[in-house]
Amino acid sequence: MNPITLSLKLLGRQGQSMPLVMLLAGLAVATAALSAVSLFTDRVGRAMERQASEALAADLIVAGRERVPVEFVDQARSMGLETAELVLVSTVIFAGDESNLIDVKAATDGYPLRGRLQVSPELGADDREVEQGPRPGEAWLEPRAVRTLDLELPATVELGRRTLDASQVLTWEPDRGGSRFMLAPRMLVHFDDLMAADLLGPGSRARFRLLIAGSERSVAEFGSWVSDRLDDNQALITVADAEDQTGQALTQARRFLGIAALTAVILAAVAILLTALRYQRSQRDLIALLKCFGASTTQVGLAMVLVLAWLVLIAVAVGGAAGWLAQESIVRALAEAPVGELPPARLLPLLGSAVFTVLLAAGFALPPLMSLRRVPPMRILNRAMDRMRTPWLLSWGLAIAGALAIPVLQLGDLRLAVIVLGACLVLALALALTGWLAMLGTRTLATRAGPSWRFGLAGLQRRRAGGILQITALGLALMALLLLLVVRGELMSQWQSSLPPDTPDHFLVNIQPDQVEAVGERLTSIGARNLQIRPMANANLLRVSGQRPPDDRMAGQVNISWIDELPPANEIVAGEFFAPGATGEVSLAEMWAERLGVELGDELTFESGALEFSARVTSIRRVDWNSFNVNFFILLTPDAGQVLPHQHIASFYLADGDGSVLRPLNREFPNISILDIGALIQRVQEIIDQVSNAAQVVFFFTLIAGLVVLLAAIEATRDERRHESALIRTLGADNGLVRRGILVEYGVMALIAGLLATGGAAVTGWLMARELFNFAYQPTPILFALGFVAAFILVLGSGWIGNRSVLATPPVRILRAG
Amino acid sequence: MITAIMERMHAPEKLILDCRHVGFRVDAPDGELVILDDISFQLNGSETLAIVGASGSGKTTLLGLLAGLDRPTRGEVWLAGQQLNQLDENERARLRRQRVGFVFQSFHLLPSLTALDNVILAIEIAGMDRAGERARQALAQVGLDQRLRHYPRQLSGGEQQRVAIARAFAIEPDILFADEPTGNLDRSTGERIASLLFDLNRQHGTALVLVTHDPHLAERCQRVLTLDGGRLVGADDAQAKPIAATASL
Ligand SMILES: Nc1ncnc2c1ncn2[C@@H]1O[C@H](COP(=O)(O)OP(=O)(O)O)[C@@H](O)[C@H]1O
Numbered sequence A: 001m002n003p004i005t006l007s008l009k010l011l012g013r014q015g016q017s018m019p020l021v022m023l024l025a026g027l028a029v030a031t032a033a034l035s036a037v038s039l040f041t042d043r044v045g046r047a048m049e050r051q052a053s054e055a056l057a058a059d060l061i062v063a064g065r066e067r068v069p070v071e072f073v074d075q076a077r078s079m080g081l082e083t084a085e086l087v088l089v090s091t092v093i094f095a096g097d098e099s100n101l102i103d104v105k106a107a108t109d110g111y112p113l114r115g116r117l118q119v120s121p122e123l124g125a126d127d128r129e130v131e132q133g134p135r136p137g138e139a140w141l142e143p144r145a146v147r148t149l150d151l152e153l154p155a156t157v158e159l160g161r162r163t164l165d166a167s168q169v170l171t172w173e174p175d176r177g178g179s180r181f182m183l184a185p186r187m188l189v190h191f192d193d194l195m196a197a198d199l200l201g202p203g204s205r206a207r208f209r210l211l212i213a214g215s216e217r218s219v220a221e222f223g224s225w226v227s228d229r230l231d232d233n234q235a236l237i238t239v240a241d242a243e244d245q246t247g248q249a250l251t252q253a254r255r256f257l258g259i260a261a262l263t264a265v266i267l268a269a270v271a272i273l274l275t276a277l278r279y280q281r282s283q284r285d286l287i288a289l290l291k292c293f294g295a296s297t298t299q300v301g302l303a304m305v306l307v308l309a310w311l312v313l314i315a316v317a318v319g320g321a322a323g324w325l326a327q328e329s330i331v332r333a334l335a336e337a338p339v340g341e342l343p344p345a346r347l348l349p350l351l352g353s354a355v356f357t358v359l360l361a362a363g364f365a366l367p368p369l370m371s372l373r374r375v376p377p378m379r380i381l382n383r384a385m386d387r388m389r390t391p392w393l394l395s396w397g398l399a400i401a402g403a404l405a406i407p408v409l410q411l412g413d414l415r416l417a418v419i420v421l422g423a424c425l426v427l428a429l430a431l432a433l434t435g436w437l438a439m440l441g442t443r444t445l446a447t448r449a450g451p452s453w454r455f456g457l458a459g460l461q462r463r464r465a466g467g468i469l470q471i472t473a474l475g476l477a478l479m480a481l482l483l484l485l486v487v488r489g490e491l492m493s494q495w496q497s498s499l500p501p502d503t504p505d506h507f508l509v510n511i512q513p514d515q516v517e518a519v520g521e522r523l524t525s526i527g528a529r530n531l532q533i534r535p536m537a538n539a540n541l542l543r544v545s546g547q548r549p550p551d552d553r554m555a556g557q558v559n560i561s562w563i564d565e566l567p568p569a570n571e572i573v574a575g576e577f578f579a580p581g582a583t584g585e586v587s588l589a590e591m592w593a594e595r596l597g598v599e600l601g602d603e604l605t606f607e608s609g610a611l612e613f614s615a616r617v618t619s620i621r622r623v624d625w626n627s628f629n630v631n632f633f634i635l636l637t638p639d640a641g642q643v644l645p646h647q648h649i650a651s652f653y654l655a656d657g658d659g660s661v662l663r664p665l666n667r668e669f670p671n672i673s674i675l676d677i678g679a680l681i682q683r684v685q686e687i688i689d690q691v692s693n694a695a696q697v698v699f700f701f702t703l704i705a706g707l708v709v710l711l712a713a714i715e716a717t718r719d720e721r722r723h724e725s726a727l728i729r730t731l732g733a734d735n736g737l738v739r740r741g742i743l744v745e746y747g748v749m750a751l752i753a754g755l756l757a758t759g760g761a762a763v764t765g766w767l768m769a770r771e772l773f774n775f776a777y778q779p780t781p782i783l784f785a786l787g788f789v790a791a792f793i794l795v796l797g798s799g800w801i802g803n804r805s806v807l808a809t810p811p812v813r814i815l816r817a818g
Numbered sequence B: 001m002i003t004a005i006m007e008r009m010h011a012p013e014k015l016i017l018d019c020r021h022v023g024f025r026v027d028a029p030d031g032e033l034v035i036l037d038d039i040s041f042q043l044n045g046s047e048t049l050a051i052v053g054a055s056g057s058g059k060t061t062l063l064g065l066l067a068g069l070d071r072p073t074r075g076e077v078w079l080a081g082q083q084l085n086q087l088d089e090n091e092r093a094r095l096r097r098q099r100v101g102f103v104f105q106s107f108h109l110l111p112s113l114t115a116l117d118n119v120i121l122a123i124e125i126a127g128m129d130r131a132g133e134r135a136r137q138a139l140a141q142v143g144l145d146q147r148l149r150h151y152p153r154q155l156s157g158g159e160q161q162r163v164a165i166a167r168a169f170a171i172e173p174d175i176l177f178a179d180e181p182t183g184n185l186d187r188s189t190g191e192r193i194a195s196l197l198f199d200l201n202r203q204h205g206t207a208l209v210l211v212t213h214d215p216h217l218a219e220r221c222q223r224v225l226t227l228d229g230g231r232l233v234g235a236d237d238a239q240a241k242p243i244a245a246t247a248s249l
């Protein structure tokens, strides 16, 4: 017999048989989840590749906290290099009645040196490449900025002292790469405007960049010339650095979605295994017959491989198409977050998913199917002659390891994959254990309830192993979705309301000493609460008790302040805070001291400008950073203020939340930058929302895989159920009793699954709240309502679908059942 | 309702089963297949009847029709004064749960329930009170009072069949149907089970319809009907109304 004909016959004959359909479904779901993620990451990857060469808008950058010395520029020019300068600063921008925190980039003529800017005259209009950045007096805003400021171009915006003409929508910056997750939207202006806006005081947190471009040799020469002349706060950024950074962003996205896909794949693998086992059981008689007629072991084996091959083919087609649609929704969910404009999807990544599906089939479906080769023809005469041998453990282990290899590769991080797999395993075991205990509990119930309970719970007990598997699979999938759908939102809102009502939501930086009093008055008059204005100076940490401080980004240039009493939200954990009139002392935040290994009694030596000074560590403070107050790692005794050049920084809560009341202040003191923390938090939340929306798409496949497990398990036990139902009907049970019995069986399962899913999500949320946000999370009734309703709909729904034929079984069947 | 009560009162003499010209045909790919043809007989309460015949002669099919598990395509079956043809599936189930006990060739206990719970389930389905107490009694009657908490897989074939017999009698049925009750047991166990069945039957005064191809077993019944190719070919008693041919044994 020709194996191809045989395989087609086997498929054709059983085309509608449930085990085959479920096997197909399991394979297709796994393909879909993986295709979605790989299609998406491929698009992001290509977008980033395309950008990498222009990611700096230059060939080399000198970056620093201050404007680079003119001699750098002169040297570059003399080497025949092109130059341009950039300043980046975040501040609140006013436009009409609106105000928002904007990431301002100011560029000299010539920017960008590599790549092109693209602009459009209004939102949604076609964009075009331009040779040059904005002219003085012009501002170009990213679409998100246009929307948050509610602008109708052309319009005017106020940048500190300057009023600018918002003339274009900025649709593309070549050097946006690393800051794809940029918190505030971008506004691009001319360098001269920002300098004239008076925003760049010493505390403004502005970042300056000198862009260099030219021949490879000259760039390299300039690089080595300049690297000897850089101070501690300056750094060289090369194209390779930029690639690293974009690569990292891609890796992050890939990891997150990869984890989601991996859970879908694990459940799909379970479903595939279940259905394959069921399928081979249903085929044993037929195969025994074929062998009686002379089919050889090789022919049967080959036919089975082919059956599986056809299934894989269909699964790749169906799953690939579903994955294609899903990646579109992922892209849409992430529209404004990390990815921006993407190249269209291409078919190539589907090849990888196909290979993976083949491995999955080989790992989980082939071993059971291949065991059909060994069916003894004697089975035809006597079924007892056919002892199903459990396949050799090692061959299974190898196959399964092979099938899991691809998602692990996809994740691109072995350690992380092991952690995810391990966590899944631990979670599954915990769920299974709880499920098992709950089922044990129902056993006692069974002895004191009516016939439908007794019958239903008897079914539950009988199919306990399968039931636990179903509950675990569905519980896991539901838990993941509940975490994303419900707990995430609740965490955010509960965290925000856990903050005291007048938690500062605005910061003012760069307040000059002679402005402090006036600014304080003005702020009080517009209703600012919880106002703190604190001095701040920049200094370099030179020595710790005579030694060079460790090489750490928290050493080097530091912000310092001084005060005569312990500020709120601070707690002394070692030593004692400054006594009144103390001088030459310093108090450190615990986190900073531990990181740099500084202890009580050490002497810190700082340098500010030409001034060098020292102070002895007399106390260590624990700071509640969640308080959003202005806090400093390093606090000096007030005598420091007498000698150090400094400015002030203010934090306050603005009662009515409307930033436009700050406009007069902005006009009067244009040098002051306003930071809107509320807007920042909102932006963080938006990003989290978008990323979890994307992950939801993938976790949706996990849920489908869980459902396939559920249906596969129902399918595997259907004959048993039909038999039991026929039996109790013979004993006189009516349809209602049988139906109620099934309802009890699945109802209890749904209850346990719902319990596990909501409980798991609530506990995870509680742990996250405690560890990350430092507050006590309280799950709301919505979580439980949603979890239980979903569990009941899914479990009872599939129970109903899977058991329709059970209800239709006539009792007379019991007389014919062996 | 009233007839039902009256029947109960006169149980011993009263007709429990009346089979009138029953036929059963199924549609087969090549035409109609006659499985049972024109079967008629009557059975009084507390009578015992054996149905014998070769394999494939239609014994099991007939039993299913008599017990109301299926409906005949021709003729009528009256069970405990009710015409089964006119009852729907659920009404027949209700009749069975109160009046009818079953013993099967392959025992058919629910594997995830203990012996006790298997019996309790049947009593509960019958809607009778004191299910636990009745079940214990029934199991004691079959000599299994030490095995109440055992699951079917922990019991031998003979013991499982005893649980099934306890389950059948626990609901105090008017009539008991047994399809090859010793078919899956070795000879000596089979004999002991048969004796138990007949003893309990006598004690409870239940009518018994026993399907078997074992002549010894059939002999222990008061009456024997022989089926051949779906037709009644022999009845060894005078009361049997239809075609009384030669006694067949
Ligand atoms: N629903 C049915 N459809 C087709 N054939 C049936 C059906 N029920 C019974 N038969 C056939 O009717 C004949 C009698 O079967 P059965 O009553 O089981 O005989 P016995 O119990 O005497 O061995 C057999 O040939 C059987 O295959």
Ligand SMILES: [Mg+2]
Residues within 6 Å of the ligand: B059, B060
């Ligand atoms: Mg039979």
